[in-house]
Amino acid sequence: MASTHVREPDASTDVLAHAVIGAALEVHRLLGPGFLEEVYEEALCVELRLRGIPHERQKRVRVDYKGEPVGEGRIDLLVGNQLVVELKAVKAFAPIDRAKVISYLRLTGRHLALLINFHVPVLKDGIQRVVQS
Numbered sequence: 001m002a003s004t005h006v007r008e009p010d011a012s013t014d015v016l017a018h019a020v021i022g023a024a025l026e027v028h029r030l031l032g033p034g035f036l037e038e039v040y041e042e043a044l045c046v047e048l049r050l051r052g053i054p055h056e057r058q059k060r061v062r063v064d065y066k067g068e069p070v071g072e073g074r075i076d077l078l079v080g081n082q083l084v085v086e087l088k089a090v091k092a093f094a095p096i097d098r099a100k101v102i103s104y105l106r107l108t109g110r111h112l113a114l115l116i117n118f119h120v121p122v123l124k125d126g127i128q129r130v131v132q133s
Contacts, residue, residue, distance in 0.1 A: 008131065009082075009112035016053070016083045017114060021127060023047040024116050028123040037089040040118040041076060044087065048079070055079045061107050075104050084113035088126075093117060098130060105132035 009017075027043045041057070048055050059078040063071045077085035084104050088097060093115060101113040110132065117126035 012080070013082045013112050016080045017112060017129065019051065019053050020044075020048070020077075020079055020083065020085055020114060021116075023051055023053065024118075024127070025123055028118055031118075033089075033119045033121060035089060035118070037087055037118070040089055041087050044077070048077075053079060054081070055085075056081075061104065063107065073104060073107065075108070078108075078110075082110060082112070084108065084110050086113060086115050088115065088117040089119045090117060091119060093128065098128070101130045102132065105130070 024044060024047075027040060027047050031040070031043060045055065045057055056078045057076070059075040061073050061075060062069055063073055075084050076087045079085055084101060086097065086101050086104070097115055101115055105111065105113055112132070113130040115128040115130060116123075120126035
């Protein structure tokens with residue numbers, strides 16, 4: 001039987017994840033659901049900046065195929081150069097949303113991502129933690 005070992009992120013990445021969730025909760029508390037994803041992204045970047053949390057917005061990552069560059073992806077937020085954050089404002093996550101985040105984790109060598117959907121009445125219901133195994 002094959003072992004499905006999940007490598008848990010280190011403590012500093014977990015601290016960043018909790019900080020981002022706190023910032024996202026504040027954004028959702030003040031704005032609520034109903035806006036476009038870009039509005040939440042901008043607001044979350046403001047909140048992260050106000051909290052002194054380092055982040056890169058729309059981080060470009062090169063996509064290689066068999067060692068050859070074939071294109072690029074864009075991560076909504078790369079926080080502290082450790083945590084991938086993908087933002088949504090949708091009725092519900094689609095399977096492709098999780099698959100996209102897993103691809104970004106593999107591509108960047110990071111181990112933890114947060115999928116955050118602001119289009120929910122209670123934000124904790126719109127947060128998924130994705131660990132690269």
